[in-house]
Amino acid sequence: MNLNMQKKARRIQEGQPPRVLDIFSGCGGISLGFHAAGFRIDANVEIDPDAAASHAFNFHPGHPRSAHYAQARDITQTLPHELAEELGLLEDGLALEETIDVIVGGPPCQAYARVGRSKLREIQQHPEAFLHDQRANLFEMYLAYVAAFQPLALLMENVPDIMNQRGQNVAQIMAEALEDSGYTVGYTLLNAAFYGVPQMRERMFLVAYREELGQTVTFPPYTHHVDLPPGYEGSRQVALKSLRRHDLFGAEADHHYIQPPTPDPDLPPAVTAQDALQDLPVIRDHLEGKLKRGARRFEDAEPLPYRLSARQGTYAHQMRHWDGFGERGGIRDHAIRFLPRDYPIFARMQPGDQYPEAKQVAVRLFNEKLREAAQQGKDTSTGSVTWDLLLQATVPPYDDSKFPNKWRKMEPDMPARTLMAHLGKDGYSHIHYDSAQARTISVREAARLQSFPDGFVFKGTMNPAFKQIGNAVPPLLVRPIAQGMLNALQAGVAGYLAGIQREAQPA
Template sequence: MSKKDYRFIDLFAGCGGLSEGFYRDGYKALFHLEIDEAACKTLRTRMKHYGYSDKEIEEAVMCDDITRDGLLKDMDERIHEPVDIIIGGPPCQAFSSVGRAQSPDGMSSDPRNYLFENYLQVLNHYKPKMFIFENVKGLLTAKPKGVKIFDIIVREMSKTYNIVADPKVLLLNAADYGVPQIRERVIIIGVRKDINYFDIKDVYESIPKSNSDIDAHLPNYVTVGEAILDLPKLNPGEGDNIQKVAVTEPTNDFLKIVKNDSGIIYNHSARKHNDADRERYRILSSHKNWQLKDLQKVRPDLIHHDPKHFGNRYTVQESDKPGKTVVAHLYKDGNLFIHPDSEQARTFTVREAARIQSFPDDFVFEGSRTDQFKQVGNAVPPLMAETFAKTIRKYLDVIEEKSRKN
């Protein structure tokens, strides 16, 4: 029996990492809302990949500000079918620990703290059966102006939707769903209050983890090496946005999911680096767990002129572990994402960062390389999203069946 093409709206869509998981499970995109033009271009390119017509893409991707007056009226003119689920999450910079640490007032005056209100406005306008709201771990503790944002979100969502308010349930790690990266995110799933066919807690309990535990403390996570070491080797400054490569067989289960058998690799070009950084990268990636201060042992001349500021800014992504959280800051410099292969002596390409985020190789990131890095760093990992999509489908099927009987 064919799957029902449940219809979704994606808010704060970015490049479409969350929606990619829903595409992969056969959902139908009605609408993507995103303010960044390069990300919107990526969304259009991806919809084309999934066979949407030019007319459908034109209506479905709106590059606009969610806070703009009259937005809902314009959305109504583009959305012609009932909405089954709304997905998305506001920009996370105002809630992230890094953002708060770097802001003079701890991001308390940042207007992005309250973009969840616009998400709720759209949610309460369309009243879909279910929703997913995604954000960083810092959402749980953010207190701009002395009030916990999380408590406000729970209170407002609970007026029309059943949700779980326990942070221990809501905080999920992408590595548990086949993503080669430690990435904790708050995932709030809601079901409309008039739908009482199941307990919302059951939804969380039924989300399958894709990795079997070796023991209770050592999950069998996908590693950086498994994710990226099959990609073409590059020296700094080499590579291209589109390049033809030899087709090779995937050597592990993760590569079976993400590899592109067309022989085309997208967004795999390396930054240029100065000689000092190249030598730093080469030495650090040759020694397990070394940091910049460890260069004092072999090359004191490479200790940075500002060790207090740069001491922990040079980090090798170790090949035998899952990656550290990919962040949008990657567009400024890649020193937190040094390639584990010392021969290459460079930082990650966009494609390597995308692999760590579990994007498939045929996913094309549009815009400049800076734009592409931002899109990858801000995205929800598609493999994690696909796990949610499959789980939610089971409950949408229940709702559909019960509604039909009633």
Template sequence: MLTPEQHAARARKIERLKAGAPARALEVCSGCGGLSLGLSAAGFDLAAHIEIDPEAAESYAINFGAGKRFDDPWSIARDMEHCSAEELVRDLKLGISPIDAFDLLAAGLPCQAFARIGRSKLRAIAGGKDDAFQKDPRAALYRRFLNYVVDVQPLVIVIENVPDILNFGGHNVPEEICETLERIGYRTGYTILNAGYYGVPQVRERLFVIGFADALGIAPEFPEPTHFLDLPKGYEGSRRVALKHVDENSKHFRAIHTPSRKLEKANTVRQALGDLPKIKEHIVDPKVIRRRRLTDMLPYRAPRGGVSAYAKLMRNWEGFATKRGTDGHLVRLTPRDFPIFQKMAHGADYPEARRLAETMFAAMLRKKRMTRVSRTSKAYAELRDAIVPPYDPDKFPNKWWKLDPAKPSRTLTAHMGKDTYSHIHYDSYQCRTVSVREAARLQSFPDGFKFAGAMNSAFRQIGNAVPPLLGLAVANSIKSQLADALAVLVQTAPTSTGKEQNEQKAA
């Protein structure tokens, strides 16, 4: 049930947007700004954001701060649990109350507690308890977000997370969110969107919740796919597990889009990376890589067949256009594994890499005439350690993966900040994992987008982000629906006398 003040605040926002003002966005848990990049490109005003990670907040300020100092209140890192909407508006000196400050409220809430990929780590931290992921305090942040909804009274709500939030210990969190939002005056819906369906060269499933204030008179819709992609089997299985606790009769769940085969095919890894610089210094002169900084620029190259349409988009994104080259050409130095990377087939994973390493080790034993050396000897152990990675193939079947240039990439994760072996470059000549800029390209960050911090932080920020092209598809869909709703409201606006009567009743 809305109070008269809340009704009036929503009405004021509608009148403001009807007059042609841009919708003002507040994004909570913004990360470095993947979703914000999409919102901005669609015409939303990035009025404020909240991000706890200092380096991600610095990246946000570099790219969206319009010259603001890093210690400016707009730029600094904030913890959503300890920063209210009222405090935020006061610190930013917006000159209005929180209830009038923002038209759209978005959140990319931390997914570590919800994602199955992170549950084993949480279980280990909690001493082996199976329900540790449910007790992770980050899992309750969506309730804190709902407090922001009450305080801000946005006309539009957007929430993004991993699909596993649909099956959080047998509990469908998005359904609960939608039911709560419905009780406070929103029409909501949720579904799974795959980034590959919207031009991102990556198979990445994400859950989106969209809500519109009742006063707009519309129910949310989700963007139609623009690209065709056949989901790999592993993603289909993960989707089934996530959907296990979705009631087929739910009025909030929207059927997942199935892209038409007539659409343009999904962008591939080669289309995404083919024009970026070849990096081979790690083989011939590692000192060059060690001295290179994240901000150092390298020139583009002219790939055979020309620069792809996707690469041109990444070079020419409005506000982030580049001309001769880009930065972010740092890679991990892993000399032991370079020969393995070189021999791996496209699409191969760790078990295949381990078999190749064992073969190379056996060949080296023969070459050094060490076939009869004791396996317990120091010489045998040192040679093996120099060639064979130590991970058990049964425990780490997906630890490594060599990109297939003819297909979209597999999902990038925040764990790339610690381990980039999940994305080994397809070019065997370069025999390495992907660079920061290549990871950014696979996530659809434009080449002019800058990342603060060192290499590990940049990888983490990229893996955590909403792919900007996916964010743009959602933002454009919201903008179109909002425009249609406002147009109807303009046509059905009451006379001045009737309007005054309505305001008197609301008061």
């Protein structure tokens, strides 16, 4: 690897941006964080067609190979050299190992898959064999791409549960496999709310550098403070449960795990849902009967004007004026789900209410309608036609003992709870805090809560856009990690090249 590594190091030392390959990229949350930190997004692999189209549109607009960038790819069917050829990375006679400096990505977690240490170590010698192995899981695919491109650094992201996957710590297994391959590795758990994201989202991050660079893995200090609800701390403890604190001789066993920064109550308070959304246009069309059911494309819709100005330094200002992704004449994608039965329930719910409270509100509304119908002389006895019709039109059918967290009305003075991919199916997990609007959040509001700037475009209809956002990694959480990695790379290549020069000098 030495000659290719030297070429990469000299390129970075000359001031050129490190080149990133984002695998399992989604629409580009990690890519955007690295782009904002000064990296260049050269390639990605994504299996979902809408997400692949979004990534291409945002990071390669007008590129001669834009159709290739927008192509959805199954990583299990895409060899590294095939990807490099299709995207033109091998032009100018570059070898595959010269083309990419940093690999990033979050392999989807396959709950049924066990990851074996010996198998992961073998991948370094036979990466393409594993890419053709139908039994291989996506973590093995990630390592196969690392083996093929030989990056100077890499980042892997995943859910905290990856540290306790059926009793095994997959992050530690990956760290050991990478260390065997010549990388210095560390991983930790970080919550997005501590980095200015208006969302409490816990994620595992693993970072690695080629050991020749002489860099240790560190993670950025917090920029904000928030007291996380008990559920988040409980989830963290479950994730850490399989962490091997000490081996038989008292030494640290899972020594690649790095303790997260210590929360500091003197830091600025976390960005709240209201901070993130209050300048966006009010939506009331659904309460006036102007919203209809059906898939909605909104890419070419006329932009809506902002409701409020955004002061310099505020979160809203940051979302409107993100370098390269500033607002495009107003707000687009401000579309909501059609849920007419539930608008009255949303209006009466209190911030923080979940499904049991929503069900109680619905029952009260049902009883009010029954009394009105009885006053009109209708038969409202239990099981009557009127009773049945009003029940179906008013009360959600789910058992509140089985689905207590299915609904939640956001608190305006707190960051939002974790956005999930199933926003594309219902959106009840994020009901807008403003009772006068009585609705779930819009696509653009979900993007704001995930820290995507207003100029970032999501391809497809509303449901795929929600899914892309829910699956993404918050760019504002990634950016400080990427900035730290850029600093480490620049320092590392300087020391590495200086060492080579010293060795070349005659004794």
